[in-house]
Amino acid sequence: MKHRIALIGFGNVGQGLAEILLNKEKELKKEYGYEYSVVGISDVAWGTAYNPDGLDIPSLLADVKEKQKFSKDAKNWDSLKLIKESNANVVCELAFTNLETGDPAISHCKAAFETGKHVVTSNKGPAALAYRELKEAADKKGLKFLIEGTVMSGTPVINLMEGPLAGCTISAARGIVNGTTNYILTQMEGGMSYGDALKKAQELGYAEADPTGDVEGYDARGKVTILANVVMGTSLKISDVACQGITKITQEDIATAKAENCRWKLIGSVKKEGEKIIASVAPEKLPLTHPLAGVMGATNAITFSTDLLGDVSIVGPGAGRTQTGFSILTDLLHIHRNG
Ligand code: HSE
Numbered sequence: 001m002k003h004r005i006a007l008i009g010f011g012n013v014g015q016g017l018a019e020i021l022l023n024k025e026k027e028l029k030k031e032y033g034y035e036y037s038v039v040g041i042s043d044v045a046w047g048t049a050y051n052p053d054g055l056d057i058p059s060l061l062a063d064v065k066e067k068q069k070f071s072k073d074a075k076n077w078d079s080l081k082l083i084k085e086s087n088a089n090v091v092c093e094l095a096f097t098n099l100e101t102g103d104p105a106i107s108h109c110k111a112a113f114e115t116g117k118h119v120v121t122s123n124k125g126p127a128a129l130a131y132r133e134l135k136e137a138a139d140k141k142g143l144k145f146l147i148e149g150t151v152m153s154g155t156p157v158i159n160l161m162e163g164p165l166a167g168c169t170i171s172a173a174r175g176i177v178n179g180t181t182n183y184i185l186t187q188m189e190g191g192m193s194y195g196d197a198l199k200k201a202q203e204l205g206y207a208e209a210d211p212t213g214d215v216e217g218y219d220a221r222g223k224v225t226i227l228a229n230v231v232m233g234t235s236l237k238i239s240d241v242a243c244q245g246i247t248k249i250t251q252e253d254i255a256t257a258k259a260e261n262c263r264w265k266l267i268g269s270v271k272k273e274g275e276k277i278i279a280s281v282a283p284e285k286l287p288l289t290h291p292l293a294g295v296m297g298a299t300n301a302i303t304f305s306t307d308l309l310g311d312v313s314i315v316g317p318g319a320g321r322t323q324t325g326f327s328i329l330t331d332l333l334h335i336h337r338n339g
Contacts, residue, residue, distance in 0.1 A: 002035040003336065004052075005259035006086050006117075008079045008108050009094035010043035013122055013149070017092065019055050024329075040086040041070070042079040044095075049073040052087045079104065081328060083111045090335060092328050093121035096209045099238060100223045101126025102129040108150075109145065118339060120173040120331040121323050122149025127239055128222040131229055142333050144195050147230070149327025151177060154302045155316030159330065160229045168306035170232045170269035177223040179244045179319030180207045180214035180300035181266045186296045189263070206231050206298050206319040210323045216246035217266060218280040224268040224279050227302075232270065233275045241270075242280040249283055257285050263293045271305075 005021075007014045021036060023029075030035040037054030046063065049055055051071040075082075077307035081092055086270055091112040092104050102125035112119045119138065121127070127150045138145035151157045161170070176182050180201045187197035194241050198215065201207045206214075208321050213219045221243045228236040246266055257264055262285045270279040286293040291313070295301045300318025303311050 002037060003090055003332065004039045004086075004088045004109070005036055005104070005332070006040040006042075006091045007038060007080060007094060008042050008044055008083065008288060009040050009096070009279075010060075010064065011094065011096075011209070013324045013328065014041070014043070014092070014094045015207075016321035017094070017328045018061060020040045020322065020325050022057055022328055032336065034333060034334055036224060036332070038087050040082045040128050042077065046070050048075045048077045048079070049078065050075045050080050050082060050086055057180060069152045079108060079272070081113050081115070083108055084115050084299070088117055090118040090120060090332065092332075093119055093123050093126065094328070095123060097123050097213065097219075097222075098125045098127060099213065102126055106130050108132070109134050110137060112143055113143055116141060116143070118144040118146075120144075120146045120328050120335070120337050122147075122327050123155070124150045124219065124222040124226065127230065128210055128225045132235075136151060144178055144331075146290060146331035146334060146339055149324050150226050152302065152318045153179070153320060153323040154326035154330060155300065155318070155323075156316060156330070157302060157314060158230060159334070160314065165304070165306065165309075165312065168308045170304050170306055172269070172305040173231060173288070173302055174228045174267065174269040174271070175302035175313075176265055176295050176300050177268040177302065177318065178214055178217075178220040178266055179219075179317070181213065181220070182300065182318070183298045184215070184297065185246060185249070185254070185264055185266070188251060189258065201298075204298070205321040215245050215247050220266060220268045222279040224258035224270050224281055226276060228241040228270040229278055231304075232272065236270070236277055236279060242282070244282045246283055260285075261288050262286060263288060265292055265295070267292070
């Protein structure tokens with residue numbers, strides 16, 4: 001079967017995915033029997049393009065590079081119309097993250113399920129605010145709602161838990177789950193100013209459209225909520241997670257930590273204590289000997305405490321255009337194998 005993909009959002013992640021699909025088209029067919037066409041793209045900045053037989057992706061990527069609206073197969077449609085009326089069988093929800101209401105992403109997901117389309121997303125809004133509801137809506141129609149890219153970009157976390165680690169009970173998850181802040185702290189330790197490091201993180205595609213979400217810890221708080229609910233089976237609300245970001249950490253704090261053989265890290269954590277769930281995001285000054293102290297740049301790491309294996313840690317990219325683009329590809333291949 002040839003998969004028909006609609007991309008809702010064509011920023012860093014959407015473009016990263018489009019580039020991967022183009023570059024690996026032959027390999028995907030040969031190795032996995034995966035064939036696709038991207039039939040629709042809708043983005044607030046670039047407009048909507050739709051062609052039921054497949055869009056000319058290089059031409060649309062070139063438009064974006066020139067900072068101009070889509071010039072080929074352009075339609076005067078909004079994203080909901082594209083989702084509902086296109087012939088796509090899978091919608092990749094890659095629009096901006098809104099951790100307050102989850103919209104427009106939640107509406108995009110619902111519209112896809114109502115019209116019989118799978119959803120793959122790296123958008124933390126739907127996963128942190130409405131995972132159960134959306135998963136039920138998908139299940140009812142025999143569709144997939146896949147969210148690997150919401151935590152640690154393409155580094156396997158959700159799929160690891162649902163695949164190889166299924167059968168283990170997870171009692172805690174703790175780690176570095178925001179690439180932007182880890183990158184900023186790393187650069188500041190190397191002497192760069194906070195402002196320059198944040199600018200660089202934006203250029204590299206790590207930061208959110210509004211980086212307040214990164215530096216104030218809200219992005220990490222959303223991910224902790226997803227880990228708690230999706231991986232640990234609890235029902236936590238974002239507001240249940242205590243949250244502090246890195247904006248109060250100064251160059252002086254970093255230098256002092258260094259002199260003490262320590263390093264600041266923004267740590268997200270959730271653990272079950274009896275019937276209670278305790279979750280938080282906060283900077284911690286870790287000794288350099290601590291395993292998380294050596295995780296630098298946009299790299300993330302999570303340690304899961306499991307009943308059958310003890311602690312299991314995964315370290316890998318936590319953000320980035322290609323890295324998050326890959327998270328979408330991995331879920332698209334999952335649909336191909338199991339959908
Ligand atoms: N802004 C996020 C980060 C992107 O820096 O980790 C990946 O979720």
